[in-house]
Amino acid sequence: RRHREDNKVNNAPSRVLREGVVKDLRTRDIVVGDIVEIASNEQFPCDLLLLMSSDSEGKCSVTTANLDGETNLKTFFCPSETCYLTTIDDLWKLRAVIECQLPHANLYDFKGRVEVYRGDGGPIKASLSTENLLPRGARLKNTSTVYGVAIYTGEETKMALNSKMTGNKFSTVEKSMNHFLVFFLVLLVLEIVVCTVLKYEVYDDDTMSDMWYLGVPDNTTSTTSDVIQDSSSFLVIFNYIIPISLYVTLEMQKFLGAMFIGWDDDLMCKNTGERCKCNTSDLNEELGQVQYLFTDKTGTLTENCMNFRQCSVDGVKYVDVGGCIHTFDEDDNSRTFPLHTCPANLVTFLQTLALCHTVEASPKIKAAEPQTVEEDIELSNLWLEYQASSPDEKALVEACARYGVVFEGYIKGELRLSVKGHTKTFTRLQVLEFDS
Known part of the structure; x- marks a missing residue:
């Protein structure tokens, strides 16, 4: 089975830039320095340094569930000195020198630098970090195509270095059987030794000369070969004490x-x-x-599904009821009423939720714009699909879209919102990345 899986990985098809054109090769034929093309939802065949992306900002989204079990999307970027690359011809004409660390198993540690040569001038240097390295086993998401140069291949990839050889595991039954096997082996050796010694003791007895029918040899002198032969004979006789059939x-x-x-x-x-x-x-x-099952808090065995429930703006509570935003009855908090018009402070609150995040939007099936706040909008009918590195951000942005504040994406350096059918643009000043 291990051999079949290895052959499956080694012979998987890959697309490599050779002689100015993209050629189909097997994964095992990729060498360090090859430029590899990866399409959306494909796995990286080796550790790649991201050089060019179909995204206009030179970035791509990746999921590393096969490496660390995290299903959220992670963003990787092209080095600053390769962002100008836009075509395959640019990649083929690229002259650069890459220096990086020796292979090691740490998934979150990568340091190096790249020297890019343009024209007749000297090299332009740029530093490399973990956000530039696409590890083998990760999968490309939300990006149509990326190109990367092979840095580590084969057993030098981070995925291979983290694949530790596990020892043999024995069940409780096998452990008990092994203990009994040792006992039977000791008993077998004792039987062979005792029977061999008794044979020569009996043959040395003077009364054995009268028992001609036992075939006692005239010469009772024993040699080493005779002892080995007799021991082997007793081994054949008593070997059935070992439960091979069991x-x-x-x-x-x-x-x-x-x-x-x-x-x-x-x-x-x-x-x-x-x-x-x-x-x-x-x-x-x-x-x-099995009596007890232990698991960690990463949610590996659970479904990490988050939905917007309710919020409070200026002391007024709003709740999601069937995809529509409702407000609580002032006299009875157990009753809610649909909200026909959004107050200005609620619109501002929804705009804040729709702007302060790192969610990416991709086109989907377009549907009609909602006419009223209480209109129920199914996410399957929205014309945008959201991809996020954290499920809470995605849940908030999807809730805003249901209530009429639709995040349309990061377009030409600006955040674009559709508020009640009117388009608004905002400038992103800074991003405070989540850091544990």
């Missing part, structure tokens, strides 16, 4: 148990139709002995 039976049981796990309809995902896959059949019997 091990064969257990291995067959594990193999069939793994097949039954894959066939079990109760273990099949109802949404995707994907069946359970047993990667380690040696631990099948351990599943029935």
Whole structure:
């Protein structure tokens, strides 16, 4: 199975810039210095330094779920001295020298520099950091095409360096059987030694000369070869004390148990139709002995789904009811009423939520503009699709879009909003990135 998976990865198709044109090659043929083309939703075949992106700002969005388990989008940028690249011809004519660290396993540490030569002048230097390195195993999102130069390949990639060889795992049954096996081996050795010694003791007895029917040799002198031969004979006689058939039976049981796990309809995902896959059949019997299940707080085993519920603006509470914004009854907080007109302070609040974030918008199916605040707008009908590095930002921006304040994206260096059908533009002064 390991061999098949390796062949699948090594022979995966890749697109590499060779002789000025993009050629189809196998992943194993990529060498350091090759410029690789990656399309949306494709994985990076090696560690790449981002050189050119289809995004006008020279950036791309990537998910690293296969590396660190984080499903949120991360933004990577082209080095400052390669942002002028716009065509494949520019990439092929690029003259540059890249210096970087030796390969190491830290996913969040990369340092280096690039020297770009333009014309007859000297090199223009730019520093490199983690935000410029596209790691192998990550997947490109929300960007149509990027080009990167191979920095680390094969076993030198960060993904390969983090793939530690795991030791053999033994179930409780196997551990118990191994203890019994040691006992039987010791017993077998004792039987062989005792029987070999007794044989020569009996043959040395004078009364054995009268027992001609036992085939006692006339010469009772023993040599080393005779002792080895006799010990081997007793080994053949007593070897059945080792329960070989028990091990064969257990291995067959594990193999069939793994097949039954894959066939079990109760273990099949109802949404995707994907069946359970047993990667380690040696631990099948351990599943029935699990009493406690521990997990961390990253939400790996849960669905991280966030929705806008309610807010308070100038002391007035607003709540989301079926995709529409409602206000609470002043006399009875358990009752809500649909809001037909948005107060100015609520519009300002929604504009703030629709501006202060790092969400990216991409075109989708366009629908009619909402005419009233209470009109229910399904997100599947919106003409924009939002991608965010954090689910809370995405939930807030989607809520604003439902209420008539639509974030249209970062266009030509400006943030564009559609407020009740009227377009407004804003300038982004600074971004305070989230840092744990």
